[in-house]
Amino acid sequence: MESHPPAGGHSVRTRSQHQRRKRIVQAAAALASRGGVEAMQMRTVAERAGVALGTLYRYFPSKMDLVVAVVGEEIDLLESSIERRPPGASTPASRAVDVLMRATRGLMREPELADALIRSLIMAEVQTPFGDRMTGLLLRVSAEGLTLEQASEEQRDLAGSLASVWVQELLEMLRGRRTYDQIQRRIETAAARLLAGI
Amino acid sequence: MESHPPAGGHSVRTRSQHQRRKRIVQAAAALASRGGVEAMQMRTVAERAGVALGTLYRYFPSKMDLVVAVVGEEIDLLESSIERRPPGASTPASRAVDVLMRATRGLMREPELADALIRSLIMAEVQTPFGDRMTGLLLRVSAEGLTLEQASEEQRDLAGSLASVWVQELLEMLRGRRTYDQIQRRIETAAARLLAGI
DNA sequence: ACAGATATTAGAATCTGTTCTAGTTTGCGA
DNA sequence: TCGCAAACTAGAACAGATTCTAATATCTGT
DSSP: OOOOOOOTTSOOSSHHHHHHHHHHHHHHHHHHHHHHHHHOOHHHHHHHHTOOHHHHHHHOSSHHHHHHHHHHHHHHHHHHHHHHSOOOOSSHHHHHHHHHHHHHHHHHHSHHHHHHHHHHHHHOOSOOOHHHHHHHHHHHHHTTTOOTTTSOHHHHHHHHHHHHHHHHHHHHHHTTOOOHHHHHHHHHHHHHHHTTTO | OOOOOOOTTSOOSSHHHHHHHHHHHHHHHHHHHHHHHHHOOHHHHHHHHTOOHHHHHHHOSSHHHHHHHHHHHHHHHHHHHHHHSOOOOSSHHHHHHHHHHHHHHHHHTSHHHHHHHHHHHHHOOSOOSHHHHHHHHHHHHHTTTOOTTTSOHHHHHHHHHHHHHHHHHHHHHHTTOOOHHHHHHHHHHHHHHHTTTO
């Protein structure tokens, strides 16, 4: 209640703290993209980031918080990719499918990282903006640049449901139970119904 | 390659081994229904089940395998509940909603257990019949007692998607981000579209 | 520049899942 | 019934996340 640690994902006081945080997240991402979560050991992350273990824990109170931060960066990448090259398809559903499959391909490129991130996110006790950000993204591309706030409750429900389906399919893929094509088919089927006339 | 351990969830040789396995699963469930996964410590489970730690690990090679076993029991309960009192609603979608919300209420009764189970299931490397069993259940109640094998690919995709939405909603609830009513609304919305004319 | 608060560090300590060891018990075919 | 292979037991050992400690370094306001 008295101390003011650099808060996992929020404001940081000094420039050097900002740098430190960045180094930590980068080190974590690098390790995870090799051997997945197991390779991303807290001691190792601290070492690679040139920081004491205690400091790492001051920035990220648990390994999960660190993973969440890494995921944040990944979503940033996806968002900027979509900004750079927005989906051009003509229906809301197909634009949404475009975005989701683009994200899927991105994650497939680093399976270890993807596995670590998705699983950890799902496990997180932490409040993760993951689902909401994905839902917002879907609304934006499928319904006239709608934001989460502007959307009707039903629109949010529908976009959120599609995001849920995607996450689960991703998990199945990581378990080796889905191929890219199967995911695409399922996402298309679900999107066609969930986003019809949205 | 040479030893033949009692295989986590399969055949068991003797009666006493069957008993032992049962005691273990019961002890695990009891502990989990109190303090969740954390309370379900392997040492404690072993102790409560009156079994050596090594033996516990012979039956369940990892904590996850043990959790999967506990979940199996829970799904059995749901299935028999549905057999006893099948959903009576008139549309496929509302029958599906009935089943899912019944399952939701069941899990809400033991939140700690539910949390442990759902999370672990999602994390499991193991091949868990969870999604498939849920999907099969949904097909059965919504489309004329269809089985997973008889259903068309599209039917399986749609029922599977609904199951995905449900799982994610359950997770959100366990994170304290959904109320029962919100879940019900979302499931209804999704089911109406995904199962229309199935 | 000084004082007190905050941040960082190295490293030990703790906790829980998992593995290993050595010895004992049990089940079962000959 | 005898003897072996498999199962079981108690407990030590190991691994990685998390916590704790005592000392040092850095900041901030004055």
